[in-house]
Amino acid sequence: MVSDSEDQLQQKIDATLQEWCQGDCVLGEQWFFHRFNVQYPLTDVSKDALDSESDLVESEVVGFAVVTQTCDIVRSCLSRPFLEVVPLVEVEQQRLQEIQRGRRPQYALIPNLAGKCLVADLDRVMTIEKAVAIKWQRVAGCTTDEERKMLGQALARKRSRFAFPNDFTAFVKKLQKRLQEKHDRESEEGEALRALREIRVHASPSWDASEIELMFLFIRYEDEFEFKGMEWYQLLERWLNLVPASGRFQSVEGEVTTLEALSAKAYTESDPLDLDHLSMSS
Secondary structure: OOOHHHHHHHHHHHHHHOOOOOOOEEEEEEEEEEEOOOOOOOOHHHHHOOOOOOOEEEEEEEEEEEOOOHHHHOOOOOOOOEEEEEEEEEOOHHHHHHHHOOOOOOEEEOHHHHHHOEEEEOOOOEEEEHHHHOOOOOEOOOOOHHHHHHHHHHHHHHHHOOOOOHHHHHHOHHHHHHHHHHOOOOOHHHHHHHOEEEEEEEEEOOOOOOOEEEEEEEEEOOOOOEEOOEEHHHHHHHHHOOOOOEOOEEEEEEEEEEOOOOOHHHHHOOEEEOOOOOOOOO
């Protein structure tokens, strides 16, 4: 049987969390906990904790973002007692722009904290009970429906990225390296790369086929047409030269296009390439 004091506390927790949404944050000194193997510590913070008798380690962070869906945040703490939070980390301005454009799926942009260059680190997730949050001062993470939608897409992208075959990962390595190296440069190519909203690739008939035709889609923003006299077709030719047909990949083509010009079918049948996504499984 629930006592009156317990009932009042539950009501307080539920009432407080009615104001919270996915992406809302708490700023200031916070502590993130994770478990590690004392025989194989992988991070600096776990190596520093080897003298302790615990396999739990805590690290100080500048704040947390709540990544639980809003519909579960506002549900009763009796039926949904937990929240998922991720630490906030500071990044450089250039990295912030990459995150804003969805090219660093390890991170999610928190629009209201972009001015502080703080983003959510999605690689680290911690579960807390909802009662912890009633002590926090809420900082809104998003202020518009569009911002909330973009955050939801970033969270989904982290968990739903396509696992490219290893031979494709090796095949595209030179292109990936060039895009990473040139992206931040003050050059025509660097400016062009920053003007792309995303890069996608389509495999025909499928990634499992013995012979594959590849189509790279460099999707630019609508108003980005050319850079200091260099046109998109010149850049496209340069990039495709880094992925000549070989092995299973019998044909390699590409185009620079816009989201408005691309069909829904072409978009949904292709897979996104992220700057930090491609890696061998071994």
